[in-house]
Amino acid sequence: MISGRVVAAHGRRFLIEAGDRIVECVTRGRKSDIVCGDQVDFEMTDADKGVIEKVATRKNLLYRSDDFRSKLIAANLDLAVIVVAAVPYFREELLIRCLVACESADIPVLIALNKSDLPETAALHQHLENYVRLGYPQITVSARGDLSQLQAHLNGKTSVLVGASGVGKSTLLNALAPEANAATGEISLALDAGKHTTTNARLFHLPGDENNPGGDLIDSPGMQEFGLTHLSQAELMHAFPEIRARAGECRFYNCRHLKEPGCAVLAAAQAGDMLPNRLRVYQSLVGQLTS
Numbered sequence: 322m323i324s325g326r327v328v329a330a331h332g333r334r335f336l337i338e339a340g341d342r343i344v345e346c347v348t349r350g351r352k353s354d355i356v357c358g359d360q361v362d363f364e365m366t367d368a369d370k371g372v373i374e375k376v377a378t379r380k381n382l383l384y385r386s387d388d389f390r391s392k393l394i395a396a397n398l399d400l401a402v403i404v405v406a407a408v409p410y411f412r413e414e415l416l417i418r419c420l421v422a423c424e425s426a427d428i429p430v431l432i433a434l435n436k437s438d439l440p441e442t443a444a445l446h447q448h449l450e451n452y453v454r455l456g457y458p459q460i461t462v463s464a465r466g467d468l469s470q471l472q473a474h475l476n477g478k479t480s481v482l483v484g485a486s487g488v489g490k491s492t493l494l495n496a497l498a499p500e501a502n503a504a505t506g507e508i509s510l511a512l513d514a515g516k517h518t519t520t521n522a523r524l525f526h527l528p529g530d531e532n533n534p535g536g537d538l539i540d541s542p543g544m545q546e547f548g549l550t551h552l553s554q555a556e557l558m559h560a561f562p563e564i565r566a567r568a569g570e571c572r573f574y575n576c577r578h579l580k581e582p583g584c585a586v587l588a589a590a591q592a593g594d595m596l597p598n599r600l601r602v603y604q605s606l607v608g609q610l611t612s
C-alpha cells in the first residue's frame with residue numbers, strides 16, 4: 322500500500338501525489354466522496370495506475386449541500402481564501418455563505434478583494450470594512466500586481482481559493498504558482514458575468530525560498546450558489562460572530578432571532594450594528610430549516 326495526497330478530482334478519477342510521482346487512481350465500487358487535499362492509501366494496479374483503498378480521517382472538510390447531495394470542495398485545509406471582486410459583480414450572499422461554511426467547518430478564512438487595479442474596487446473595499454470589524458482578516462490585491470502580502474498568508478499552509486466565477490482565482494494561482502498554468506478565461510462581456518473556466522479543483526505547490534516555506538494552494542471552480550442544508554439551527558447561529566456574541570441576551574432562551582419580542586439580534590440590526598444582508602441571509606437559512 323502506498324500513501325499519497327489527492328491533488329485533483331475528476332468525477333471518480335483522482336490524481337494522487339506520492340513522493341515525486343503522480344498516479345491516476347480510481348475508487349473501489351461507486352465510492353466517490355474523495356476530494357482534493359485528502360490523504361489516501363492506494364494499491365498499484367498498473368505501471369502508472371492505482372486504486373484507492375482507504376481515505377484518512379480528515380482534519381476538516383469544506384463542502385456545500387443542497388437537498389439532494391453534497392458537493393465536496395477540499396479537505397485538510399489550514400486556510401480558505403474567499404476571493405471577491407467588484408467586477409464582474411460582488412455577490413454578498415455568496416460571501417456570507419462561504420464564511421458560514423468555513424466557520425462551521427473550523428477553517429480559518431481570509432477575504433481577498435481582488436482587482437484592486439479597477440476603479441470599481443474602492444467602494445467594495447469600503448463595504449468590506451464591515452467584515453474586518455466582524456473579525457475576518459482581509460487583504461486587497463491585484464492578480465496583476467504585487468502578491469507578497471497574499472503570499473505571506475499562504476506560507477507553509479494548505480489553502481483553497483473559493484468564490485464566484487470570474488473573480489480571478491485562477492489568475493491569482495497562476496501568478497503565485499508558475500507550475501499551475503490553470504486556464505483563465507476572458508470574461509464574457511456580453512453577459513457581464515464570469516465564465517466558468519475552472520471545472521475541477523486542483524492542488525498546486527507554491528515555490529518557497531530561504532525566507533518562506535511556500536505552501537500548497539487549491540484552485541476550485543467558481544460557484545453560483547453555496548447550499549448549506551447540512552447545517553443545524555445551532556450551527557447557523559454559531560457561524561455568525563455578531564449573533565454568537567449576543568447569545569443569551571434575548572428575552573427567550575430559545576430565541577431564533579426571526580421576529581421574537583425582546584430579541585437582542587434584531588435590536589442590534591435595528592440599531593445598525595448588524596449588516597441587513599447578513600441578517601437576511603441568516604433568517605432565510607433558518608427559515609429553510611423549518612419550512
Ligand SMILES: Nc1nc2c(ncn2[C@@H]2O[C@H](COP(=O)(O)OP(=O)(O)OP(=O)(O)O)[C@@H](O)[C@H]2O)c(=O)[nH]1
Nearest residue numbers: 436464486487488489490491492506517518519543
Ligand atoms: N483587472 C483585473 N482583472 C483580473 C484580475 N484578476 C483576474 N482578472 C481577470 O478576470 C477574469 C477571470 O479570471 P479567472 O482567474 O479566470 O477567474 P476565476 O475566479 O478563476 O473564474 P472561474 O474559474 O470561472 O471560477 C480574467 O479575464 C482575468 O484576466 C485583476 O487583478 N485585475
Ligand SMILES: [Mg+2]
Nearest residue numbers: 490491518519
Ligand atoms: Mg478559475
Ligand SMILES: [Zn+2]
Nearest residue numbers: 571576578584
Ligand atoms: Zn434573538
